[in-house]
Amino acid sequence: MYQYVLKRLLLLFPTLLGAAVLVFFLMRLIPGDVCELRMAGTGAYFDKEALKICQDELGLNRPILVQFWEFIRGYATFNFGDSMYTGRPIVEEIVLRFQLSLQVAIMATITAILIAIPLGTISAIKQNTWIDYGVRAFSIAGIAMPSFWLGILIILGLLITTKSWFGAAWMPPIQYRPLWEDPVYNLTMLIWPAVATGYRYSAVATRMTRSAMLEVLREDYVRTARAKGLLEKIIIRRHALKNSLLPVVTVIGIEFAFLMGGLVVTEQVFNLNGLGKLFVESVTNFDYNMTQALVMLVVAVFVLTNFVVDVLYGWLDPRIHYR
Amino acid sequence: MATLLEVDNLQTQFLTSAGIVKAVDGISYDVEEGETVAIVGESGCGKSVGALSIMRLIPWPPGRIIGGAVRFQGKDLVKLSDAEMRHVRGKEIGMVFQEPMTSLNPVLTIGLQITETVRHHLGVTQEEADKRAIELLGLVGISEPERRLKQYPHHLSGGMRQRVMIALALSCEPKLIIADEPTTALDVTIQAQILELMKGLTRRLGVALIVITHNLGVVARYADRVNVMYAGKIVERGRAHDIYHRPSHPYTLALLKSVPRMDQPRKAKLDPVEGQPPDLTRLDEGCSFRPRCRFKVEHCEREFPPLNSVAPGHVAACFETARVVRLEKVAS
Numbered sequence: 001m002y003q004y005v006l007k008r009l010l011l012l013f014p015t016l017l018g019a020a021v022l023v024f025f026l027m028r029l030i031p032g033d034v035c036e037l038r039m040a041g042t043g044a045y046f047d048k049e050a051l052k053i054c055q056d057e058l059g060l061n062r063p064i065l066v067q068f069w070e071f072i073r074g075y076a077t078f079n080f081g082d083s084m085y086t087g088r089p090i091v092e093e094i095v096l097r098f099q100l101s102l103q104v105a106i107m108a109t110i111t112a113i114l115i116a117i118p119l120g121t122i123s124a125i126k127q128n129t130w131i132d133y134g135v136r137a138f139s140i141a142g143i144a145m146p147s148f149w150l151g152i153l154i155i156l157g158l159l160i161t162t163k164s165w166f167g168a169a170w171m172p173p174i175q176y177r178p179l180w181e182d183p184v185y186n187l188t189m190l191i192w193p194a195v196a197t198g199y200r201y202s203a204v205a206t207r208m209t210r211s212a213m214l215e216v217l218r219e220d221y222v223r224t225a226r227a228k229g230l231l232e233k234i235i236i237r238r239h240a241l242k243n244s245l246l247p248v249v250t251v252i253g254i255e256f257a258f259l260m261g262g263l264v265v266t267e268q269v270f271n272l273n274g275l276g277k278l279f280v281e282s283v284t285n286f287d288y289n290m291t292q293a294l295v296m297l298v299v300a301v302f303v304l305t306n307f308v309v310d311v312l313y314g315w316l317d318p319r320i321h322y323r
Numbered sequence: 324m325a326t327l328l329e330v331d332n333l334q335t336q337f338l339t340s341a342g343i344v345k346a347v348d349g350i351s352y353d354v355e356e357g358e359t360v361a362i363v364g365e366s367g368c369g370k371s372v373g374a375l376s377i378m379r380l381i382p383w384p385p386g387r388i389i390g391g392a393v394r395f396q397g398k399d400l401v402k403l404s405d406a407e408m409r410h411v412r413g414k415e416i417g418m419v420f421q422e423p424m425t426s427l428n429p430v431l432t433i434g435l436q437i438t439e440t441v442r443h444h445l446g447v448t449q450e451e452a453d454k455r456a457i458e459l460l461g462l463v464g465i466s467e468p469e470r471r472l473k474q475y476p477h478h479l480s481g482g483m484r485q486r487v488m489i490a491l492a493l494s495c496e497p498k499l500i501i502a503d504e505p506t507t508a509l510d511v512t513i514q515a516q517i518l519e520l521m522k523g524l525t526r527r528l529g530v531a532l533i534v535i536t537h538n539l540g541v542v543a544r545y546a547d548r549v550n551v552m553y554a555g556k557i558v559e560r561g562r563a564h565d566i567y568h569r570p571s572h573p574y575t576l577a578l579l580k581s582v583p584r585m586d587q588p589r590k591a592k593l594d595p596v597e598g599q600p601p602d603l604t605r606l607d608e609g610c611s612f613r614p615r616c617r618f619k620v621e622h623c624e625r626e627f628p629p630l631n632s633v634a635p636g637h638v639a640a641c642f643e644t645a646r647v648v649r650l651e652k653v654a655s
Contacts, residue, residue, distance in 0.1 A: 220425040226380055227420075228440040228491065229412035238439070242430050317430055318475045 004322035008307045015303050016296055023295040024068055027288050033060050034084045034286040058084055071292065085287040094293060100176055101275040104193050105259035109252060111198025112205055120209025121236060127214060135206065142203030151196040151269040174271050193270045197263060201255050208251050212244035245316055253309035261298040327498055327531050328354040333391035335376045338384060342604035346372040348555035359525065359532040361546035363539065367600055369555040370535045374501050378418060379408055414444040417492030421504035423484035427476040433487055434472030437494055444495040459490040463520060482513035489521060499531045518545055539582050543567055551575045554601050554611035561637030571639035571648050573616045618643040
């Protein structure tokens with residue numbers, strides 16, 4: 001097992017290297033750079049000399065392979081450089097937003113699990129009844145509704161209900177404070193985006209739970225459990241659920257990793273300063289260093305999430321062994 | 324011996340897109356305490372459905388018991404509530420299934436799967452249940468029972484898993500065990516071991532046994548009485564010895580002739596049952612075996628023959644039993 005963990009963690013490095021090659025060269029295929037954007041972006045007159053000085057300062061005029069080497073060497077020594085746009089250290093820029101994005105992703109995942117597993121299970125047990133149809137409609141709505149739109153609805157709903165019930169409109173706070181500094185404040189801020197994204201996220205997981213559960217309920221060992229005279233709820237909880245969770249865990253893992261960098265629009269709606277927003281800004285600003293750092297971060301999150309999912313497989317199904 | 328189980332005109336149907344399948348079409352038989360009764364027939368004749376119907380394990384939809392009674396120790400199981408039925412399942416009647424590879428839950432330990440039944444029905448502590456499980460595993464001939472408790476089904480071979488299933492079925496000291504093709508999925512050598520084990524244990528513990536099988540060898544060796552099923556109906560019933568030596572229904576005769584026998588010359592040709600079993604959605608009022616029958620007479624078209632007595636305790640659903648018996652005598 002330890003050997004397996006070690007092997008998986010070592011595999012992170014070639015994956016990161018591949019991602020580094022891709023993001024580094026792809027970014028530089030786009031015409032323009034951060035200096036040109038800053039000086040010529042307005043369309044007004046600019047000094048060619050100043051442009052060159054700016055590019056020299058950021059090292060953009062050096063041969064591309066040298067730049068690549070510097071990039072790799074920096075990462076190997078945990079020196080991630082400065083943002084090309086703001087000039088501040090990358091780590092400093094990312095840490096705060098990473099906290100926020102990670103927290104939203106975790107909360108959205110918890111929301112999704114809390115919705116998906118009970119609903120998917122009930123839907124499968126009550127297959128082709130109005131409960132099943134209701135759950136399926138609810139989950140289809142989750143896929144069809146963009147989460148930013150749901151976010152807008154949530155904010156509007158909060159404004160209207162607080163106004164009519166308490167006389168004053170209440171809005172979730174906008175300034176981020178970490179969970180351990182002010183948990184109530186933090187949660188009242190982040191619960192809404194977590195619910196908005198968690199609902200959409202749960203839709204896929206609910207359908208997955210339902211179909212996996214339907215399949216498991218037809219298995220011979222469920223019939224054996226019934227023949228033993230067990231209560232139906234024990235049959236579902238102990239005999240069926242654990243077996244039907246494998247595909248659900250897969251979906252949840254993929255979605256979780258996606259949430260870490262993919263919540264661009266939802267972050268916009270709730271005015272959150274998260275990784276998604278930073279991602280878009282860094283690409284439009286030609287902030288190579290920042291984009292590279294973010295891509296590497298998201299790749300690392302994906303690899304680690306997959307690893308966690310694999311370990312969960314082994315825990316859920318004793319037939320799966322890792323060597 | 325008192326009658327333990329009485330199946331009375333049991334009817335189970337399935338709704339399919341092709342129509343209503345009368346999988347079990349009014350079967351009646353009984354099982355006495357401690358007795359071993361075999362239900363024999365080819366694939367699709369309704370023998371498994373009949374067994375599952377006793378336990379009310381037919382999934383609805385598509386299947387449903389539409390009539391008849393299953394009297395077990397005086398109670399009609401068909402009329403029990405779900406909660407009452409759960410007390411019968413696993414406690415009064417144990418069940419062993421055909422597929423040992425898939426009948427145990429792959430993600431739960433052997434120990435849990437046995438002890439949960441014991442705890443549920445007998446209300447004992449986990450320690451007592453563990454002790455019972457170890458005792459049961461020893462009883463069915465599994466080595467190192469303490470260690471096995473913590474193992475998962477995939478650690479065990481098919482034969483071992485079937486032993487675990489038998490331990491499970493015996494766990495709450497039931498009066499009756501229903502074994503649905505318990506050896507079909509196993510190697511021939513293992514088959515004999517499992518059958519010997521079941522026979523030995525049921526005799527020793529005084530448990531009645533219903534064995535569902537298509538294997539006539541199993542019947543000859545292990546059953547006290549035999550019910551031969553064809554197309555959802557029982558067509559012949561009698562003591563195993565009588566069924567073997569005086570088959571009185573053409574189908575039973577054909578089945579016996581289709582099996583290789585050690586007491587016949589090696590070059591003797593097998594004589595398979597010609598034709599196909601009928602489509603259970605399109606049965607008419609006549610005898611369902613007549614398209615494949617060598618003895619059919621005009622009357623077979625119009626009426627399904629009732630079970631006629633051919634000897635004490637031996638009945639066959641055929642108008643021409645006398646001819647069948649005579650032919651069998653000539654042949655042997």
